[in-house]
Amino acid sequence: MNIVLTDAARRQLLASSPAEGHVPRIDAEMSGGCGVSVRFSLVWEEPRRGDTIVPLGDDLFLHLDRFTERYLEEQTLVDYSETDGFIFGDRFDSSCTT
Template sequence: MVISLTEAAVNKLKKIDTNENQFPRIDADIAGGCGISVKFTLIFDEMRRNDTVIEYEGIQIRIDHFTKRYLDEVTQVDYTEEQGFHVGESFSSSACAT
């Protein structure tokens, strides 16, 4: 698994002032009933016991096992002032058993 950060994302993450117990984390927001919808976000949270830690230009990004299984092999994190952090590609599946 590879996490890459655009220059804009790296610059913003280096400027963000967090307390010593909060770290950037990629989080999956899962919704659905018959199908599934997955949207990825970057949050700031405490470390979890079984996190995977990926370091990019001195920035440590944490990913829990639940989220990790939904990420692409290569996931890019970008940042814009208008939309904030954008993580990878969200996806949905409407495959329902009939």
């Protein structure tokens, strides 16, 4: 699994001040009836047993549970904007860092 942060997402994660003992986690939420869709969000929570920990450099890492890991693309781009917060996708562009 390869998770890539844009510069904006990296800056936002580094600037975050989570509660003590909380870690950044990508969570998947399923919605819909006949056409199920999966929506991802970045939250700060306590680590869970069995988490996959994805290192991102600069002392950054993300936690994933098994459910979320199943629905992420093999290569996932994480971006950030002031209006939309963290945005998850699978396309890469020149503003990405690894």
